[in-house]
Amino acid sequence: MDGWTDDQFFRTLADMTTVQPYVYVQRDLVEPDWTRLPGWADVTTEQWESAQWQRAHCVKNLRQLRSVLGPGVEERFFTDLERDQAERATMSMLLPPQMLNTIVPHLAPDEAGYTDALFADPVRRYMLPVFSDRRTDWPSHPYATRDSLHEHDMWVAEGLTHRYPTKVLAELLPTCPQYCGHCTRMDLVGNSTPVIDKLKFDLKPVDRYDKMIDYLRATPAVRDVVVSGGDVANMPFKNLEAFLARLLEIENIRDIRLATKALMGLPQHWLQDDVRAGMERLATTARQRGVQIAIHTHVNHANSVTPLVARATRAMLDTGIRDVRNQGVLMEGVNADPHALLDLCFALSDGAEILPYYFYMCDMIPFSEHWRVSVDKAQQLQHGLMGYLPGFATPRIVCDVPFVGKRWVHQLAEYDRVHGISYWTKNYRTSIESDDTSALDRRYEYYDPIHTLPAAGQEWWHQHTGPNRAAQHDAAAEAARISREAAAVQAGA
Ligand code: SF4
Numbered sequence: 001m002d003g004w005t006d007d008q009f010f011r012t013l014a015d016m017t018t019v020q021p022y023v024y025v026q027r028d029l030v031e032p033d034w035t036r037l038p039g040w041a042d043v044t045t046e047q048w049e050s051a052q053w054q055r056a057h058c059v060k061n062l063r064q065l066r067s068v069l070g071p072g073v074e075e076r077f078f079t080d081l082e083r084d085q086a087e088r089a090t091m092s093m094l095l096p097p098q099m100l101n102t103i104v105p106h107l108a109p110d111e112a113g114y115t116d117a118l119f120a121d122p123v124r125r126y127m128l129p130v131f132s133d134r135r136t137d138w139p140s141h142p143y144a145t146r147d148s149l150h151e152h153d154m155w156v157a158e159g160l161t162h163r164y165p166t167k168v169l170a171e172l173l174p175t176c177p178q179y180c181g182h183c184t185r186m187d188l189v190g191n192s193t194p195v196i197d198k199l200k201f202d203l204k205p206v207d208r209y210d211k212m213i214d215y216l217r218a219t220p221a222v223r224d225v226v227v228s229g230g231d232v233a234n235m236p237f238k239n240l241e242a243f244l245a246r247l248l249e250i251e252n253i254r255d256i257r258l259a260t261k262a263l264m265g266l267p268q269h270w271l272q273d274d275v276r277a278g279m280e281r282l283a284t285t286a287r288q289r290g291v292q293i294a295i296h297t298h299v300n301h302a303n304s305v306t307p308l309v310a311r312a313t314r315a316m317l318d319t320g321i322r323d324v325r326n327q328g329v330l331m332e333g334v335n336a337d338p339h340a341l342l343d344l345c346f347a348l349s350d351g352a353e354i355l356p357y358y359f360y361m362c363d364m365i366p367f368s369e370h371w372r373v374s375v376d377k378a379q380q381l382q383h384g385l386m387g388y389l390p391g392f393a394t395p396r397i398v399c400d401v402p403f404v405g406k407r408w409v410h411q412l413a414e415y416d417r418v419h420g421i422s423y424w425t426k427n428y429r430t431s432i433e434s435d436d437t438s439a440l441d442r443r444y445e446y447y448d449p450i451h452t453l454p455a456a457g458q459e460w461w462h463q464h465t466g467p468n469r470a471a472q473h474d475a476a477a478e479a480a481r482i483s484r485e486a487a488a489v490q491a492g493a
Contacts, residue, residue, distance in 0.1 A: 022342050022388055029351040031306045032105035038070030040097065048097070049308070051268040055177065059095045065128075068100065072110035077118055080130035088134055088367045090186040090196045094179040095127055096266045102303045103127070122301045122334045126371070129181040133333065133370055138450045140366045142465045146187040146196070148363045149400055154431050157211035158203050162431040163405055167224035167255075170212055172243065174201065176231035178265040180298075182329060182371050184363045184400075189230050195366075205239075213246050216253065224255040226296070233262030233269045241278045244293075248285050256291060261298040263324070264305070267312030276315055283320035292322040297354065300328045300335050302347040310352040317353060325357040330378060330397060331371040335359075338384030341395075345385070349393050356395040361409070363400060364447065374448035375399060375422045378409040403430065404444045413443060418457040420448030 034040045034048060040057075047053040059065050062078055062085075085093065103124045104117045118124055125133060147153070151161040151169065159171040171188070179190045192198045201208060216222055225247060232240055247253050262269050269275065286293045295316055299305060313324050326348050330336055335344060341359065348354040361378050362371045373381075382397045389395075398406040401424045414423040423443040433439040450461045 021384070022339055024342075024346065024388065026350055027347065029305055029307045029310055029347065030105070031308060032101050034097065034101045036108040037068050037101070038072075038109065039068030040101075043097075049268055049271070051266065051272050054096045054098055054266055054268050057097050058177070059097075059100055060093055062093075065093070068097075069109045072108070072114055073118065074115040077115050077130070080132050081128060083131040084129055084134070086194050088131060088139070088195065089129065089181065089193050090366060091179040091181055091183050091189075092191040092193050093128070094177070094190070096177055096262075098267065098306075098308065099123070099127060099178055099265045099304070102301075102306065105303055122340070123303055125333045126181050126300060126329075126331055127178070134367055135370045135451060138369050138461075141364050141369060141372075141447055141449065142461070143447055144364045144366045144368065146365065148365050148402060149184060150402055151185070152187070152199075156431055157215045158201055158208050160212045160215060162215075162219075162222070164430075165428045166222060167226065168216070168222050169226045169228055171228055171230065172209070172232065172240070173205070173230040173235050174198070175234045176229060177233055177262045177269065178231075180261070180329075182331060182362050182365070182368055184360075184365060185230075186365055209243055209246075213243075213250070216247070216250050220252040223252055224257070225253055226257045226259060228259035231260050231262050232258050233260045233266060237275050237278050241282060244282050245285070248282070248289055248291055254291055256286070256293045258293065258295050259298075260295060263295060263297040263312055263316070264299045264309050267306075267308045270312040271308075271315055276319060279316060279319040279321065287320060294321060294323040294325060296325050296327050296357070298328060299326050299344065299348065299354070300331065301340065302343040305344070305347040305352050305354075313352050313354055323355055324353065325355045326395070327358040327360065328356075328395075329362050330359045330373060330381065331362050332373055333371065336373050336377065336381065338381060341381060341385055342388055345389055345393065345395060349389065356389065356393050358406075359395050359397045360406075361397065361399045364402075369449045369451065372449045374420060374452045375409055375412065375415065375446065376417065376448070377452070382409055399424075399446055401444050401446045405430075412446075418454055419460055420450065420453045420457055422446045422448070 034043055059068060062082055066078065103121050104114060107114045107117055119130070151163070154161045154163050156162045161169040161171070163169070171185070174188050174190070176189060183189055186196060188199050190198060203211070216225065227244065244256065247256055283293055316324055328335065328344065335341055345356040348356050361373065362368055364372070378397050378399065385394060397409050399409050400406050404424050404426045407424055411424070412422045413425050423445060425443060426440065429436065429439050450458055453461070
């Protein structure tokens with residue numbers, strides 16, 4: 001600048017960088033050394049990079065976890081985990097080695113402080129929840145439900161949710177290569193747990209897919225299909241390709257989004273030759289027909305973004321698909337601060353060519369109160385993200401409001417901060433409201449976690465849920481009982 005010495009100029013530049021609330025530093029991605037874990041001390045790079053090896057060595061229970069982590073972990077961790085599995089977990093345990101390896105990446109289990117680091121680890125806190133993570137005052141919100149977004153209510157064919165005017169969600173399968181503790185689709189996805197009996201699809205997959213395709217052919221207003229599950233990485237690729245090829249033949253379908261957390265949890269899957277070749281065939285057909293295919297993944301913490309994730313993303317971009325985007329979930333103890341979110345966004349953008357797209361507020365499922373944040377905090381986090389990333393890569397924090405859909409967190413119509421109730425409006429009808437004349441005039445409610453409210457608000461909830469409080473808190477157990485009774489009635493019928 002005119003009149004400035006070089007020294008002044010560079011000092012000002014340095015000040016501008018260091019005085020910011022968030023200091024950007026470009027970081028290299030790191031694949032943590034899996035041989036630090038006793039159970040994988042002899043695993044070779046070739047084995048590690050094999051999707052078959054990863055799938056065969058997923059950790060599904062305490063015995064397998066103990067055997068991988070070895071004797072260095074203090075017993076209090078396993079006791080806590082076991083209690084959670086028995087009394088709280090809505091998802092069963094399933095971690096591919098790739099994911100487990102990103103938990104406490106800097107220590108071996110026999111090093112000092114490992115057990116404390118394990119308790120504190122952000123990836124562990126949502127992939128391997130323990131009982132002491134959860135709240136004891138309000139473990140579930142009184143209005144928490146198994147299908148908190150009412151996706152089943154909006155099924156127009158089994159597994160096909162039509163909520164927005166132009167787009168649908170196709171749940172092709174109810175399994176994933178990894179199970180996340182906070183899964184919104186805990187009602188359907190994964191194996192039953194002691195507190196949650198999972199719903200089952202009635203139809204055979206082939207019949208379900210036929211009905212989905214029939215609906216989409218007959219509904220020209222739909223142009224956009226989120227192909228999900230579960231996780232499409234658990235579908236035999238030839239079946240996924242066949243379904244997508246049928247979608248690509250439907251004139252009205254212009255956007256296809258493939259939902260796969262496995263791009264991060266099991267990147268080895270997307271690096272397989274047959275998968276890459278199949279994706280290339282699909283991308284070529286899509287391009288010829290003017291259709292956009294993108295992958296949407298689900299990464300919640302920077303530690304999960306490793307060189308293998310970057311390789312898998314590059315392999316997918318090389319097939320010619322339009323983009324790879326991230327939809328994370330905002331969770332207390334995992335990523336609910338601006339630094340953690342920005343670290344993650346920069347790891348995704350700089351290191352792995354993944355576009356930060358959304359952060360969802362964690363949904364109101366049973367036993368999720370310790371993860372959920374208030375709308376007020378979500379608004380502050382959105383504010384904290386602004387200005388650091390390019391506009392196109394600045395993720396929106398969204399609240400998925402029951403019976404409404406995704407809303408940017410600043411879009412609420414009214415906010416009662418004392419009782420933690422926000423009111424939202426919408427500008428379209430869902431598929432179950434075609435005859436509802438007041439659907440667009442109504443206000444729809446969303447609830448903050450009660451423990452985040454001022455004392456007056458907490459007291460109000462205590463009084464208003466008073467006599468039934470215990471039962472309401474145990475919403476998951478209650479929901480499981482109802483689903484067991486319904487199954488018994490069906491079996492008897
Ligand atoms: S990958 Fe997605 S669908 Fe599967 S358990 Fe995790 S959140 Fe649920």
